[in-house]
Amino acid sequence: MKNTILNVQSVSKKMKKRSLLNKVSFSVKGGGICGLLGPNGAGKTTLIRMLTGLIKPTGGQILLNGKNIMTERKEALKEVGAIVESPIFFPYMTGGENLHNLARLHISSKSEREKRVCEVLGIVGLTGREDDKVRTYSLGMKQRLGIAQALLGDPELLILDEPANGLDPIGVRELRELLFKLKEEYGKTILISSHLLDELQRVCDQIVVIREGELMWNGDLNEFATENQNLEDAFVELVSR
Ligand SMILES: Nc1ncnc2c1ncn2[C@@H]1O[C@H](COP(=O)(O)OP(=O)(O)OP(=O)(O)O)[C@@H](O)[C@H]1O
Numbered sequence: 035m036k037n038t039i040l041n042v043q044s045v046s047k048k049m050k051k052r053s054l055l056n057k058v059s060f061s062v063k064g065g066g067i068c069g070l071l072g073p074n075g076a077g078k079t080t081l082i083r084m085l086t087g088l089i090k091p092t093g094g095q096i097l098l099n100g101k102n103i104m105t106e107r108k109e110a111l112k113e114v115g116a117i118v119e120s121p122i123f124f125p126y127m128t129g130g131e132n133l134h135n136l137a138r139l140h141i142s143s144k145s146e147r148e149k150r151v152c153e154v155l156g157i158v159g160l161t162g163r164e165d166d167k168v169r170t171y172s173l174g175m176k177q178r179l180g181i182a183q184a185l186l187g188d189p190e191l192l193i194l195d196e197p198a199n200g201l202d203p204i205g206v207r208e209l210r211e212l213l214f215k216l217k218e219e220y221g222k223t224i225l226i227s228s229h230l231l232d233e234l235q236r237v238c239d240q241i242v243v244i245r246e247g248e249l250m251w252n253g254d255l256n257e258f259a260t261e262n263q264n265l266e267d268a269f270v271e272l273v274s275r
Pocket residue numbers: 049050054072073074075076077078079080081
């Protein structure tokens with residue numbers, strides 16, 4: 035039985051008396067890829083911002099690999115690496131320099147830092163391009179550099195908010211292959227939010243759907259999208275009810 039890496043327990047967020055999320059609960063087991071779906075304004079980014087410690091829930095609990103994000107914040111946040119909205123870089127620095135800068139937050143020893151930067155460049159397929167300035171990178175390369183940044187601290191859970199947005203078909207395929215590699219070779223657990231439902235259907239084991247801040251579905255992809263109904267049809271039917 036695999037450990038639960040992400041446990042969202044009755045999480046709510048209210049802002050200015052408005053309910054953005056209302057008692058949302060679900061969990062994600064280790065080594066799985068979970069798709070977070072919902073129409074525009076459903077609350078996906080709000081949830082992701084809470085899972086990465088950028089904002090606080092107004093109710094409920096979030097456990098990252100068993101650590102409570104509110105009471106054990108530092109330890110809990112070590113378990114997660116994320117790209118929220120777009121990855122942030124210094125465009126006039128090289129990909130390698132961007133990674134080295136960020137690695138200082140995670141690793142104090144210079145030689146260990148250099149080793150980890152080399153490793154993450156290899157994982158995301160950017161070895162050989164680390165001395166090029168980020169402004170010369172394609173969007174696909176920038177997304178992979180963003181994933182390399184998220185991997186620096188070797189987190190159990192990777193959270194990617196709409197990582198495939200704007201990528202061409204080759205970039206989408208490379209991202210897909212990278213996600214499989216992270217899951218299968220490195221044992222990472224991945225939570226991915228996207229509106230590209232065909233793509234989610236190819237990569238996910240689990241699906242979570244929210245609408246207007248409410249949990250609509252949580253379960254195996256194969257239970258949600260059956261042989262007769264693809265993910266897009268099942269999603270549209272669910273959120274149109
Ligand atoms: N700081 C804020 N103050 C008030 N309302 C907010 C704030 N941030 C987000 N919202 C509202 O919360 C709701 C959920 O927004 P959120 O960005 O989480 O949705 P989403 O599911 O990520 O949407 P999309 O698919 O369009 O990215 C929206 O109605 C949004 O207008």
